[in-house]
Amino acid sequence: MLQLAAVHHVAIICSDYETSKHFYTNILGLTILGEVHRAERQSCKLDLAVNGRYQIELFSFPNPPKRPSRPEALGLxxxxxxxxxxxxxxxxxxxxxxxxxxxxxxxxxxxxxxxxxxxxxxxxxxxxxxxxxx
Structure with a gap:
């Protein structure tokens, strides 16, 4: 049987990078571990720590498609x-x-x-x- 050790990270794609960066760092209080701007992909990636332990990857991409989230949509x-x-x-x-x-x-x-x-x-x-x- 597969032996998983832990959840490593959760990846989130946002529509407005600066707004989401502010929300996750200044409102939720997550700590920035690293930030990468990828010009060739018109993308940013922000690595965030939750209480110094878990990581959230916050991504931006140009024009990401909408994903239904409510009510009780299939998926995460x-x-x-x-x-x-x-x-x-x-x-x-x-x-x-x-x-x-x-x-x-x-x-x-x-x-x-x-x-x-x-x-x-x-x-x-x-x-x-x-x-x-x-």
Whole structure:
């Protein structure tokens, strides 16, 4: 059987590179690991760290096609971020003008969560995990 070690990264294609860069770094607080401008492809790639551990690759390409994301479109459903204090995370998003859905409780785990969207309407989730994030 295949032995996967971990999720290495998640790749996101955005429509407006500077807007998405601002959102993921200044609003969500991800750390820039590296940035590459590829003139031959009219593209940029931004490598981001989540809590120093996981990586998100943010790409820009000219005129990317739209991808349906709601309601419950086939494919990747959403990207979830673990947080230790959901209420303060929601407050921070709201203070930056990011709308969040009402907080819900996972019926199987009893954990609280909410959804919001990035600048391209990619569905994102905040999932409260308690004091330790692993």
């Amino acid at each position: 459903r959403h990207l979830a971020f673990a947080v230790t204090d959901l209420d303060s995370a929601v407050t921070s998003l709201n203070e930056h003008g990011v709308a969040t859905e009402p907080i819900r409780v996972d019926e199987h785990t009893g954990r609280r969560f909410t959804f919001f969207a990035d600048p391209d309407d990619l569905p994102l989730e905040l999932y409260e995990v308690g004091e330790q994030v692993k």
